[in-house]
Amino acid sequence: MRDVVVIGAGMTKFGELWSKSIKDIFVEAALSAIEDAGVDHIDSMYVGAMSPGLFVGQEHLGAVMADYLGVTPIPATHVESACASGGVAFRQAFLEVASGASEIVLAGGVEKMTDGADVTDTLATAADQEYEVYQGITFPGLYAMIAQAHMHQYGTTREQLAAVAVKNHRNGSKNPNAQFRSEISAEQVMSSTMVADPLRLLDCSPVSDGAAAVIVASMDVARKLRKNAIRVLASAQASDTIALHGRKSITTLGSVVSAAKKAYKAADLQPKDVDLAEVHDCFTIAEIVVSEDLGFFEKGKGGEAAASGKTSIECKIIPLNTSGGLKSKGHPVGATGIAQIIELFEQLNGKAGARQVADAHIGMAQNMGGSGASCVIHILEGK
C-alpha cells in the first residue's frame, strides 16, 4: 500500500448548536477542510455518525452530505461503529487512498445530539440491547462498573479519576473549539452529581453537537499542492465482545490492546516513541484504562500516572488529550474520531498554539466504540 497523508482539516465549534442542523454543521466542517487542504475536488467521502436515524430521524447520511456539500455524484458512505464512527471513517478514507483507488478523500464525522431525542436510550444502542440495556444499564453505568472493578483490583482512587477531568479541562481551556473552556477543580469533580457510582457528572463527557473533517490524500497530491502533509504511519482496528460481561477481563480493554499491537507493529514503533496521544475519554476511567492498554503505563498504574501529572502537556512523558479530550472539547459522537486526527494534525504541524507539545513528531489517536467493543487507532508522523 502506498503512503497516505492528511493535508487539511476543518471543524465546527463543539457544543449546543441550536441554530444549526446536522447538514449545516457537516457542510461547515467539510468546506473548511477542503479550503484548508487547497484541493479543488474530492474523489470520495466518508461520513462517520453513530445514530443520525435516532437523533434526527435521518439515515443515508453519505448521500445527504454529498448532496448538501454539492459534490454529487462522488461516492459517499455513512460509516458507523458507535463512538468510533469517526475513527473508522478515517480508516476507510485511508484505505481507499492507500489502495490507489482514490487520490483525494474526505473523512468527516458529525453528530447532532440536542434535537430532543432520548440521548441515554440512543447511546445505549452501542451496548448489548437484549442482555445489557434490557436490564436497565446505561453507558455511564457500564463504565462505572469498569471503574469499580479497576479500583477494587488496582487501588485506583476517586481522586485519580478527578485528575483526568481537571487536566482535560485545563487543556480544553486553550482550545477555541472546545465546548467547555473553563478550568475545573478536583473538588468540583468529586462533588458533582452522582450519575452511576462512582462516576459523577464531571467524570462524563457531555452531550454535544459538532462536526469535523479532514482531507486524506496520496503523497503525489500533497507534493503537487506543496502542502503541510502529515503522514499516516499506521491504521489499525479491532473488535471485542459487545457486552462488557463477555470480555476476558473487565479491567482491560481487549480491543485497545489488540489494535495497539497491530498499530505499533505497522509503524515499527513502541509506546515510548509516541509524543502525544488523543484518547477516548468518554469517561475519566476510560482514559486511565486506555493509557495502560496502549502501553504508556504499567497495567493498574494509569490512575497514579494521571494524578502525578505524567499525562499533562508540561510533563512531556506522554501528553494525553491536549485538545481537552471528549470531556472538555465535547463528544459529538461521530465527529470525535476525526477531531482527534485534527488535533494531531495541528500538533504535528506546530500549529497548536497554547496547547503545543514541544518537538511533537509522532502522534496517536485512539477512538473506541461502546464499552470497548470496537477500537480504531492511527499513528501519524510529522515532518
Add this chain to the structure above:
Amino acid sequence: MIGIVGYGAYLPRYRIKAEVIAQQWGMDPEAIKRGLQLLEKTVPGQDEDTITISVAAAKDALKRAQIDPKEIGAVYIGSESHPYAVKPSGTILIDALGIGPYVHVASYEFACKAGTEAMYVSYSHVKSGEMKYAMGIGADTSQGAPGDALEYSASAGGAAFIMGMERVVAEILFTNSYTSDTPDFWRREGENYPRHGGRFTGDPAYFKHIVGAGTALLEKSKMSPGDFKYAVFHMPNGKFPQEAGKRLGFTKEQMEVGWIVPWMGNTYSGSSPTGLAAILDVAKPGDLIFMVSFGSGAGSDGFIFRVTDEITKVQDRGVKVREMLDHHKIHLNYGEYAKYRRKIKLNE
C-alpha cells in the same frame, strides 16, 4: 389419597407500618392498630407483581414436591390483581418454571377467594383421575384507595399448592363452597380502586358466608371444632377471622399459627392460602386443619386437611412464612409506598 404434595409461599420484603399510613391521613395510629389488629403490611417492590409472586411461591412448591414440572397438567392462578386484563398470568408462570406446553392454564377471579378456587379446581382434576398433578395459586398485589380503611390492609403476597396422589403431605378430606349474590365489595371495569359497603361487609357478607360454609363443612365431615389442631380463615384484618373462628367454635390457640395478618396485611387471594402455608410449615403428622376462605361478591370455600407423615420431609425444602414475616424487612415511608404502588400521577 389425594391432596397437597408440595406448597410454597412468597412475601415481598417491603413493609409499611399502619401508623405511617395513619399519620399520612391524620388518623390516630393507636386506634387504627387496635381497631383493625394490624401492625404493618407487605408492599410489592416496583419490579414485583402477582406473576412474579406466583413464580416465587410456585418455585418453592416445586422444591418441596420434587416432581418433574412437565407432569403438571393444569396451572390456575387466582387473583384480583392479574397484571393483564386480558392475557392469563399463568402462561408467563409456566414458561418461567418449565411447565407445559401440554398444560391447562387459566386465571381465576372471585375477589379474595380466587386462590382457593384455583386450589379447589386443581384438586378436582387430580381427584377425577384426569391428571397426575395440578397447581392452584392464590396471589395478589391488591390496592387500597388512598385514605380508605382498606389502605391499612391491602397487601401483597401469595401461596402455591401442587395437588397430587403420590407422597401427599396434606390429604384433602372434605371440601365445600357457599355462594350468594352479595354486593359487599366490588370494582367496576376501568376503575383504579375497589369500593365497599362499609359495615355491610361484616355480617351480611364475610360472616354469613364463612359461617355458612364452615357450619356446612363440619356437618358434611361429621367433625367438631375440637377435632382440629389448626384453623385458618380469610383475613381481611386482624379482628374478623378471630370473630369468625369464635362463632364457629374455634379457639384463639387453634387459629394462632395461621393468623398472620397483623404482620402481612390482607393479601386478598393469597390470604388464607398463605395462612395455610404458615401452618404447614410447622404442622405435624396427623394434625387436622380447618380452612375457610372468603371472597366478596360473595362466597366461601371450605377445606379439611389431614397432615401426613410426609410433611416433615418437605417443610425445610423451601422458605417458611414466619421467616418472611419476621426477617429481612425493608420499611418504607408513605411517599416511597405511594410511588411503588403507582398512586402518584406521572406525566405519561
Add this chain to the structure above:
Amino acid sequence: MITARYHREIPQRYRLEAGKCSGCGEVNFPPRVVCPKCKGKKFETVRLNNEGTLLTYTVVRVGSDKFSKETPFPVGIIELNDGVRITAQIADADPEDLKIGQKVKLVFRRIQEDGKSGILCYGYKAVTV
C-alpha cells in the same frame, strides 16, 4: 412494539437457557449459531446455575426514560457458579451493603414495560444471599 423481539428471548430470560457447544463444551448465553471458541455449530440446551458472585457493580442514579422512576438501582456483572457472566439489576438491596465478591442468586422479576399499554417484560434480577 417489541412483541416478537421479546418472545424470542423468553427461554433465556425466564429459564436461563444457554447453549453448550457439543465440540468444546463452552457455554454461550444467550445461545449462538457459531461457537466463538471452536467455531462449532452444534449445541445442546442447558440451564444456567442461578447462583453466583458479584464481580462488579454500580448504582444507576440517572436512568433512561423507561427506568427513570426506579432510580437509584444497583446493576452488576455476576459470574454464575457455572462460569457464565451476566449483567443484572440487584433487587431489594441497599447499595451501601453491596460489595464485590458478594454472593447472589437470581430471581424472577418484572424488568420493564413497553409503555402504559404495551406488554409487560419479565426476566432475571439478582438478590443477595
